[in-house]
Amino acid sequence: MNVASLEWVACFLVVSGVFFQLPNVRSRQVLFAAGSLGFLAAQAPAWPAWLLLGAFLGIGYLVTNLFARQPNQLIVAGYILLLVAGFTYIKQYAFLTALLPASLFESKIALVGVSYMLFRQIHLVVDAYQGQIAQFTFWNYLNYQLNLFGLLAGPIQRYQEFCEDWERLEPILINREEILKSYLRLFLGVIKVLGLGSLCMTAYSSVLTRYMSEPAGWRTIAEFFGMLYLFTAYLYFNFSGYCDIVIAGSNLLGLRMPENFNYPFVSRNIGDLWTRWHRTLGAWIRDYVFTPMFKTSVERWPSYATSLSFVAYFVAFLLAGIWHGSTWNFVVFGLLHGAGVAAAKIWEMILIRRRGRPGLKLYLQNPPIKYVAIIGTFHYFSFSLIFWSNDMATSMSIVKKLGAALTR
Amino acid sequence: MDKKRTEVELVFRDVFGDDGIVLRDEMTADDVDGWDSLAHINLIIALEKRFGIKFATAEISRMKEPGQNVGTLVEMVSRKRQ
Numbered sequence: 476m477n478v479a480s481l482e483w484v485a486c487f488l489v490v491s492g493v494f495f496q497l498p499n500v501r502s503r504q505v506l507f508a509a510g511s512l513g514f515l516a517a518q519a520p521a522w523p524a525w526l527l528l529g530a531f532l533g534i535g536y537l538v539t540n541l542f543a544r545q546p547n548q549l550i551v552a553g554y555i556l557l558l559v560a561g562f563t564y565i566k567q568y569a570f571l572t573a574l575l576p577a578s579l580f581e582s583k584i585a586l587v588g589v590s591y592m593l594f595r596q597i598h599l600v601v602d603a604y605q606g607q608i609a610q611f612t613f614w615n616y617l618n619y620q621l622n623l624f625g626l627l628a629g630p631i632q633r634y635q636e637f638c639e640d641w642e643r644l645e646p647i648l649i650n651r652e653e654i655l656k657s658y659l660r661l662f663l664g665v666i667k668v669l670g671l672g673s674l675c676m677t678a679y680s681s682v683l684t685r686y687m688s689e690p691a692g693w694r695t696i697a698e699f700f701g702m703l704y705l706f707t708a709y710l711y712f713n714f715s716g717y718c719d720i721v722i723a724g725s726n727l728l729g730l731r732m733p734e735n736f737n738y739p740f741v742s743r744n745i746g747d748l749w750t751r752w753h754r755t756l757g758a759w760i761r762d763y764v765f766t767p768m769f770k771t772s773v774e775r776w777p778s779y780a781t782s783l784s785f786v787a788y789f790v791a792f793l794l795a796g797i798w799h800g801s802t803w804n805f806v807v808f809g810l811l812h813g814a815g816v817a818a819a820k821i822w823e824m825i826l827i828r829r830r831g832r833p834g835l836k837l838y839l840q841n842p843p844i845k846y847v848a849i850i851g852t853f854h855y856f857s858f859s860l861i862f863w864s865n866d867m868a869t870s871m872s873i874v875k876k877l878g879a880a881l882t883r
Numbered sequence: 884m885d886k887k888r889t890e891v892e893l894v895f896r897d898v899f900g901d902d903g904i905v906l907r908d909e910m911t912a913d914d915v916d917g918w919d920s921l922a923h924i925n926l927i928i929a930l931e932k933r934f935g936i937k938f939a940t941a942e943i944s945r946m947k948e949p950g951q952n953v954g955t956l957v958e959m960v961s962r963k964r965q
Contacts, residue, residue, distance in 0.1 A: 605939035633941070761920070762944050770924050770943075784921050832916045 478627065478720050479668035484661070486510075491727045495646055503644045507618065507728065514623040518587040527565075527584055535596050536616050543603040543611055551604045555597055562593050568801040588626040590798060594759055595620055599634055601763060608634060615641060624725040628717055630735045631755040640730045647729050660723035667716025675709035687872065695880035699873070703857040706864055711739070714753070743839075743848035745815030748856055756795065765791040784820070789813035799863065804870050808862040815855055887964075888957045894933050898926045908954030912947050923947060936963040 477483060490510060497503050520528070538554055563571055566589075567580050599616075602608050619637045640647065648654045679702060686698040718735040725732045739752035749757030769787040773780045789810065796809015826835045838844060862870045892906045899917050912918040918926070927943055930936070938959075946956055 602939070602941055605941070607939050607941045635941075758944065762940050766924060766943055767940060769921070770928060773924065774928055780921075780925065836916075 478717060478724075479665050484665060487661075487724055491724070494728050500642070500644045503729070504614075504618070504641070507644070508621075511618065511621045511623040511626070515587060515621060515626065518627075520585065520587055523582075523584050524586050527586055531586075531592065531596075532617060532620060535599070535620070536613050539596075539599045539603045539608070539616070540611060542600050543606075543608055546604045546606070548604070551600055554600060558593060558596060562589065563801075565589060566801045568797070569803055591625065591627075591629055591631060592620055594631050594756075594763075594798075595634070597763055598631075598759065602634065610638070622730075624721040624730065624732055628714070629753070629755055630718060630722070630733045631759050632733055636731070636733070644729045647731060648726060654727065657723040657726050660719050661727075664716040664719030664723065667712040667719065672709050672712035672716060675705050675712060679705035679709055686876065691876055691879040691883060693880070695876060699877045699880075702873075703854065703860075706860055707853075707857040710860065710864075740853055741849055742852050742856075743845060744819035744852055745812055745855065746819055748852060749812075749816075752856075760791050760795050764794055781824075785817050788816045788820070792816060802866055804862045804865065804867045807867070807870070808859055811855075811859040811862065815852075815859075887961050888953075890933070891930070891953075891957050891960060894929045895926070898922065898929050906953045906957075908952060908957070910953040911951070920947075930960060934960055934964055936960065938963075 490506065494503060494506065497506060542551055565584055565586060567583060572580055599608070603611065615638055616634075618641060619632075619634050622632075622637070625632055648657060682698050682701045682705060686695065686702060689695070689698075715736045722732045722734065733755050735753055735755055737751045737754060739748060742748035742751050749760070765787050768790060769784055772783045772787070776783065790813075792813035793806065793809040796805045796807075796812065799805050799808065823835065826838055830838065861873055865873065888906055888908075892904060895904045895906060895915065896902050899915060899922065901916070904915065912923070923946070924943070927938055927946075931938060942959065945951065946959070
């Protein structure tokens with residue numbers, strides 16, 4: 476079942492109508508948990524997936540509890556390594572399938588939402604180890620991990636934020652207008668996913684077919700840009716529409732979810748973009764990959780801080796890229812983003828050296844420069860999505876064909 | 884708290900290379916030239932060294948969130964030192 480489907484919306488309307496009629500927090504929590512389980516079951520996982528999920532959650536709960544009481548850096552690191560290794564195996568990463576015997580990958584287990592559960596689990600164990608989880612119960616943990624509003628594609632919520640609302644589970648929309656706005660947002664989300672997103676995808680597919688079949692010529696360049704815009708528009712409508720549905724739905728049941736978009740197409744560089752597009756992923760990568768890696772390395776080699784920051788950017792975005800998918804094209808996607816962030820940082824350093832910080836401020840306030848930066852960032856991001864939406868061979872064919880058209 | 888703020892101020896001046904920095908509680912990252920994400924981590928490392936404390940990953944990012952300012956940072960340093 477998809478959150479933008481009519482069955483889901485119908486189920487949600489019924490549940491939201493009776494949810495706050497239930498007499499107390501516990502009964503609402505039970506109904507919510509039943510909804511999450513029902514939603515998970517509707518994704519039709521096979522029995523090995525249920526077993527694996529049970530093991531993942533059972534062990535996840537036990538180790539988080541253990542790390543909260545007995546923090547041990549080595550064991551935490553070992554557990555995270557095991558989690559990541561298990562994840563790469565389940566997802567059948569290309570580098571693993573190339574290295575290990577094919578017989579190991581004969582039976583594939585599809586576990587719904589595993590990418591997001593992995594990130595939530597890593598956040599939990601790190602925060603528990605650092606003493607940031609005040610109260611940890613099995614019931615809260617299960618509902619946090621299986622929350623139907625964040626199960627399939629985020630937003631990546633933090634455990635502490637989830638518990639704040641979960642333990643009260645009372646109406647958070649204070650008046651009729653806010654409630655109506657949330658229902659409106661939910662329906663607009665459905666229109667974005669099913670209407671606008673689908674239209675853009677259909678148009679993108681037909682332009683892609685033409686682009687690949689026709690000989691390289693002046694039309695190739697126009698079609699290339701058409702593809703960039705259509706796919707970016709599709710992804711934005713699809714993903715932001717999905718987020719509109721789950722955030723509005725969640726709010727209507729008394730749970731706040733973090734926003735995932737903040738005008739991404741006015742970003743002036745790739746670093747800025749990740750604070751506006753899929754921002755909960757950007758924040759997760761910053762908090763659990765970039766900051767610990769950069770901080771630890773600078774503490775050890777303080778005189779190489781600048782060079783180390785670039786290494787940290789590349790590693791963080793490479794991981795963000797390969798988290799999205801298991802094939803080589805996602806490696807390129809991640810490296811393009813690492814290069815984008817590094818380039819913006821180098822340019823900023825050059826400006827500071829030449830003009831000083833007051834000069835940098837004036838530069839950033841200059842409207843023409845701002846618009847050029849926004850347009851440049853948008854096109855760079857859209858270009859990187861070629862490697863997000865196509866396998867390596869197709870992505871390279873698209874780029875080569877553009878090259879051929881430009882050098883005719 | 885004033886004494887603690889003065890001590891934190893010395894760390895700020897050292898990290899941002901500006902002897903003219905005078906901290907006020909309501910100041911945020913936007914009010915200090917160069918307080919970007921990299922400088923923030925350098926500031927955290929310097930505060931940890933100066934006061935012999937340790938910040939959690941979640942606390943480091945929380946310090947730059949809306950609603951947080953120099954006042955909340957000084958308060959967090961004071962709490963950790965107790």
